[in-house]
Amino acid sequence: MELSGATASQLLEAMSSGATTAVEVTQTHLDAISSRDESVGAFLSVDAEGALAKAAEVDQKRAAGEPLGPLAGLPVAVKDNICTQGTSTTCASRMLENFVPPYNAHIVERLNAVDAVIIGKTNLDEFAMGSSTENSALKVTRNPWDLERTPGGSSGGSAAAVSASLVPFSIGSDTGGSIRQPASFCGVVGMKPTYGRVSRYGLVAFASSLDQIGPFANDVTGAALLLEALAGHDSRDSTSIDCPVPAYSQSVDQPLEGLRVGVVQEYLGEGTDDDVR
Amino acid sequence: MAELSNDDVRKVASLARLKLSDAEIEHFAEQLDGVLSYVHVLDELDVSNVEPMAHAVDVSNVLRDDATRPSLPRDEALANAPKTDGRYFLVPQILENA
Numbered sequence: 391m392e393l394s395g396a397t398a399s400q401l402l403e404a405m406s407s408g409a410t411t412a413v414e415v416t417q418t419h420l421d422a423i424s425s426r427d428e429s430v431g432a433f434l435s436v437d438a439e440g441a442l443a444k445a446a447e448v449d450q451k452r453a454a455g456e457p458l459g460p461l462a463g464l465p466v467a468v469k470d471n472i473c474t475q476g477t478s479t480t481c482a483s484r485m486l487e488n489f490v491p492p493y494n495a496h497i498v499e500r501l502n503a504v505d506a507v508i509i510g511k512t513n514l515d516e517f518a519m520g521s522s523t524e525n526s527a528l529k530v531t532r533n534p535w536d537l538e539r540t541p542g543g544s545s546g547g548s549a550a551a552v553s554a555s556l557v558p559f560s561i562g563s564d565t566g567g568s569i570r571q572p573a574s575f576c577g578v579v580g581m582k583p584t585y586g587r588v589s590r591y592g593l594v595a596f597a598s599s600l601d602q603i604g605p606f607a608n609d610v611t612g613a614a615l616l617l618e619a620l621a622g623h624d625s626r627d628s629t630s631i632d633c634p635v636p637a638y639s640q641s642v643d644q645p646l647e648g649l650r651v652g653v654v655q656e657y658l659g660e661g662t663d664d665d666v667r
Numbered sequence: 668m669a670e671l672s673n674d675d676v677r678k679v680a681s682l683a684r685l686k687l688s689d690a691e692i693e694h695f696a697e698q699l700d701g702v703l704s705y706v707h708v709l710d711e712l713d714v715s716n717v718e719p720m721a722h723a724v725d726v727s728n729v730l731r732d733d734a735t736r737p738s739l740p741r742d743e744a745l746a747n748a749p750k751t752d753g754r755y756f757l758v759p760q761i762l763e764n765a
Contacts, residue, residue: 492743584723628729 393418395555398464398612399639405452405463412445412452412463416507419465423510423556431531432541432551434470436510437477441465444507451505459505461619466501467551467560470511471518472603473592474498481594482526483516495592496624497561497603504619509557512547518568518596520544533576542572545606549576552606559607559616565596569604579613580606586631588617589624599629614638671700 391404393415404410420438427433448463468474471481473491475498480486494502501508515525523531523546531546533539534554541550545562549572552560562569564582573580581604588603595601605616618639623632658667676696680687687695741754750757 489747492739492746586722586724586726625731629726631724631726633724 394422395608396558397609398461398558398607398615399609401464401558402462412448412507413442415463416441416445416465416509419509419557422554426534426554427551427556429532429537430534430550430554430556431529432512432547432554432556433467433510434480434482434513434526434528434547435478437508440477441507441509444502444505448505448507459503459619461501461615462505464506464559465509465557466506466616467510467512467548467557468498468501468508469514469518469545469548469560469562471514471563471594471596472497472511472561473594474508474511477511479511479594480528481517482514482528484527487528491592493592496589496626497620498592500619500622501561506619512545512551512560514547514568515544517594518544518563518565521567521571523547523550523572535577540575542575544568544572545580546572546575548606549573549578549580552576552578552608555608559605559612561603561616561620562606563593563596563601563603565600565602569606573606578606578608579610580604581613581617583617583621584631586629588620589622589627589630591624591626591630610642611639614642670703671696 391400391409393401393404393410396404401415405412405415420436420441423433423436445463448458451458452462470479473479473493473495475491475494477490479489479491498508513523513526513529513531515521515523516527519525521543522540523543524540525543531541531550533541534550540546541553545564545568548560548562551557553576562572562580564570569580569582582602583604585600585602590598590601590603593601593603603620605613605620607613607616618635618637621635624630673692673696676687676692676699680692745751745753745756748756
């Protein structure tokens with residue numbers, strides 16, 4: 391099986407069956423970043439050492455028969471406006487170019503708790519204010535499908551990283567479309583969870599009453615698996631909702647019959663490309 | 668129908684610490700009035716049977732005990748500052764002879 395480009399569930403299966411290891415999965419994705427990210431520009435920083443150490447820890451736990459988290463050994467990329475203790479969090483701004491957070495965001499703690507492997511931090515429009523990832527002070531991210539085009543934004547780095555098969559899934563933040571729009575531009579799955587579903591603790595705020603952290607993935611099940619890990623109550627965000635987290639990944643095959651989907655027709659009016667419409 | 672008087676604009680400008688000439692007051696009163704009229708299109712909708720919704724989930728005030736708990740050690744809190752004296756953040760002086 392080709393590891394780079396595989397879905398989260400395929401990778402989990404391959405690791406649990408012994409067909410591959412977390413270290414091999416992580417190394418393959420690090421190699422993909424080395425060979426392809428120069429042209430895409432999805433990442434602002436890559437923590438190869440930290441990622442391989444975490445992957446080795448997962449492999450050791452598995453070998454010892456110790457319990458593993460549900461995302462054990464899966465490489466994940468995190469938007470660079472989410473605090474990671476000990477590694478830079480720039481918000482793609484020169485102002486925070488040298489900022490190294492002294493604490494982890496809630497969702498970073500969650501990713502560590504479920505044994506995911508944080509592989510690096512992704513580019514964004516400065517402080518998430520933009521829709522093309524060209525307004526980053528540090529670099530421009532390009533759309534992997536056509537390097538002359540924008541990946542959308544502001545979570546363009548996270549969307550492009552999944553689209554270019556540099557990671558099976560990634561984390562973005564959405565205030566007014568910053569996950570949904572780049573997901574659409576890059577042809578990957580992305581969703582903005584209900585406000586309050588995911589703790590904003592450690593997310594550098596853009597508009598606090600609208601910001602929400604959410605997943606990108608190369609398939610719906612991957613996004614569901616990631617959201618299961620991110621979601622849940624956190625008392626450090628007073629707008630975080632205290633209600634149970636459903637097993638989203640168990641219901642992705644549920645038929646859509648009977649559901650009504652609202653479409654705002656005005657959004658698809660004049661000026662929208664036929665291919666998009 | 669003008670809903671926004673020149674005095675309203677004068678008040679908003681003063682709250683925003685903006686100094687506007689009489690001509691500008693006139694100009695912005697007209698513009699802001701246009702914005703309000705545009706939003707009033709929504710008044711045409713009959714929402715008498717629609718329950719108001721502020722949030723997708725029922726939420727109420729969130730309270731917690733006012734108890735002390737561990738916080739960031741001082742050296743870690745100061746680690747990102749360009750300039751400190753080891754105890755406080757040092758910032759450029761902005762008031763003369765302070």
